[in-house]
Amino acid sequence: MTRTKKFLSRAGAAALMTLAAPLAFAQTTTSTTTPGVPDTGVGGDAITTMAVLGVSAIAAIAAAMYLSYRGALGQ
């Protein structure tokens, strides 16, 4: 009797898991195919962008002036 009860409870659990499997898969699929909100703006970085442009331009101009000065001196 006890063995029969154990068998029935195990069979019941297995049946439940089998039935629940497609549901679990469906939930996983939904969560992976619905993306988060996109980042569609970068304008807030405008000041940083302009600062980087300014510093790199000044560095390049200073280096170019030094090289041309050296070239003019023939050194």
Add this chain to the structure above:
Amino acid sequence: MTRPHLRFFAAAVLLGLGCSVFAVTLVRATVYAPAEPEAPAPKGQGLSRTQFSEQPARLRIPSLGVDAHVQDVGIAKSGRMAVPSNYTDVGWYRYGPAPGSVGSAVLDGHIDNGFGLGGVFRRLGELRPGDEILLETAGGEELRFVVEEASVYEVADVPVDRIFNRNDAARLNLITCEGVWDGESRSYSERLVVYAVLR
């Protein structure tokens, strides 16, 4: 290496570095939008689900003067919808339905570029219910959508299920940034979503 030679070498390196940083920054701010790499396609999903002729090719919004090329985009590694690779195109979410099919086709586009100047969806907030959105497919068919609603949400409150998974009609949803810039998250605080339906 003598001191003058060292100075010459340092100046040459500085010149090269300065020019490179300047050029890369300028191009990223005005031409190529910074974009996260895309994640692999989710299982069972892919561009092959949609026939090439049904894929969107061009978006026109006559009332805003928008006429943009459509790129197909997937999911970025962060899990967000990916964005187009420049500031003038729009991105179609390729794992969703094709525009014109029942379901929610989603397009995103930049509101501004790296200098804060207008991107393709700069004026999206001016759309009102009844305005027309035209979408041309790769097969040459022109689909006419009509705006039903435009809503602004805080980033945390954006109803992604409503935007991506509403299956009661052939829908087209446009999304862009809105609100104020948050320096910590390096993103805008809100999103503007325009909901349109096929007519």
